[in-house]
Amino acid sequence: MTSPLSRLRHRLASFGDTGRRRVPLLRRVPPLPLLIELAARVGYGARGLVYLSVGALTLGAALGWIGEAVGTRGSIVWLSQQPLGRLWLLLLGLGLAAFVFWRVLQAVFDADHEGLSREGLGMRFGQAVSGLTYAALAITTFHMLIDRPENANAADVERSRQTAEQVLSMPFGNWLLIAGGLVLFGIGIVNVSRAWREDFTEYLACSERTCRRIAPLAQAGYIARGLAWLPLAFLVIMAGWRKRPSDATSFGAALDAIDKQPAGEWILALTAFGFIAFGIFSFAEARFRRIRPPRDLSLSK
Numbered sequence: 001m002t003s004p005l006s007r008l009r010h011r012l013a014s015f016g017d018t019g020r021r022r023v024p025l026l027r028r029v030p031p032l033p034l035l036i037e038l039a040a041r042v043g044y045g046a047r048g049l050v051y052l053s054v055g056a057l058t059l060g061a062a063l064g065w066i067g068e069a070v071g072t073r074g075s076i077v078w079l080s081q082q083p084l085g086r087l088w089l090l091l092l093g094l095g096l097a098a099f100v101f102w103r104v105l106q107a108v109f110d111a112d113h114e115g116l117s118r119e120g121l122g123m124r125f126g127q128a129v130s131g132l133t134y135a136a137l138a139i140t141t142f143h144m145l146i147d148r149p150e151n152a153n154a155a156d157v158e159r160s161r162q163t164a165e166q167v168l169s170m171p172f173g174n175w176l177l178i179a180g181g182l183v184l185f186g187i188g189i190v191n192v193s194r195a196w197r198e199d200f201t202e203y204l205a206c207s208e209r210t211c212r213r214i215a216p217l218a219q220a221g222y223i224a225r226g227l228a229w230l231p232l233a234f235l236v237i238m239a240g241w242r243k244r245p246s247d248a249t250s251f252g253a254a255l256d257a258i259d260k261q262p263a264g265e266w267i268l269a270l271t272a273f274g275f276i277a278f279g280i281f282s283f284a285e286a287r288f289r290r291i292r293p294p295r296d297l298s299l300s301k
Contacts, residue, residue, distance in 0.1 A: 036105065037291040043099025044289065046092055047134070048282030051221070053079060055275030058255060062268035071251030076141055089145050096138035103131030111292060112203070126190070157250045164239050164248035177240030177248075184233035191226030195219040200281070206288040214288075217281040224274020231257055 053075035079088045105111040107128035114120030167173045167180070200218035201211035232254035239247035249257070255271070258264050 033293040036102070036111075036293050039098040040102040040289070040291045041286045042095050043102050044282050044286035046095025046099055048279045048286065049079075049092060049095070050075060050137070050279070051275050051282060052279035055272045055277075055279055058275060059269060059272035061256065062265045062272055064265075071255065072137055073140055073250075074252045076137075076144060080144055086145060089141055093138050093141035093145070096134050096141060100131050100135045100138060103127050103134065105293070107131060113292060129187075157253050160248045160250050161245045164236070164245035168240070168243055168245055174240045174243050178237050179240075181233045181235075181237030181240060184229050184236060188226045188229030188233060191222045191229065193226075195222040195226070198222075203290050204285070204288040205290050206284075210288070214281060214284045217277040217284065220274045221278025221281050224271050225278060228255060228271055228275075231255070 050072055054072055057075055057078060076089070076092065079085065079092065082088060102111070107124045110120075110124065112123070114123045164177060167177045170176060195218070200215050204211055204214065206214070228251070232249065232251055235247055235249050235254060235257075239245055255268065258268050258271070261267070
């Protein structure tokens with residue numbers, strides 16, 4: 001007996017094949033597996049651009065070249081201020097949307113063939129969370145085409161505090177906020193643990209020599225991403241514990257708080273290099289990753 005997802009994939013493939021037979025123009029469109037591969041590679045490239053920008057700006061803050069560290073949204077604002085900024089935003093938004101599409105195929109349709117084992121479901125759940133995160137970032141990017149904030153960090157902090165205030169107004173709101181902070185803490189720990197337990201070359205189609213060079217970039221990137229979540233998680237937990245929404249802050253402001261600690265500029269600089277490494281790793285994935293469309297995607301199989 002076939003599963004509902006398998007039947008859905010079959011119907012989508014049937015609809016696409018019927019359209020290609022009846023509409024001559026659609027025959028010129030590449031097959032769906034090739035379009036999926038293109039979307040995935042463009043998506044990984046868009047993720048790489050975001051993290052390269054975050055890393056470069058974070059490094060600039062650590063070295064005192066810019067006023068404060070910024071998070072992902074701040075890096076997008078910075079891109080929008082460059083020559084042809086609106087074009088950058090449009091291309092980045094489309095790239096992030098393509099990455100979200102690929103994450104949906106991974107999480108829902110099991111594009112990576114992880115299966116239904118405990119480890120496979122855990123991987124797919126992480127891909128789903130990642131998809132939601134990048135969906136929010138894509139929406140933010142498209143929104144900035146219409147309304148670009150002057151100070152991204154201030155806007156993010158204000159948004160975080162408003163959200164914390166709304167949560168605290170709910171029954172048991174302080175515990176909900178603490179739970180949210182613990183989730184952020186868990187995301188950070190999971191990222192750090194992945195750096196040590198995961199084989200990042202498993203999905204790459206490259207030579208052994210190239211893979212050996214790419215793997216450390218992924219490890220450094222995941223460690224930096226994981227550790228960067230911890231200050232934000234702590235501040236959210238404290239906002240719930242103290243029932244004080246003003247303690248909540250943004251990802252960029254949490255990075256900036258690291259810079260103000262003893263030896264903070266060194267920690268921030270190492271974090272920045274980790275972000276840059278993750279950006280480079282994302283570009284490597286765009287080039288070398290094995291893109292395997294979900295099973296039963298095409299009736300020609």
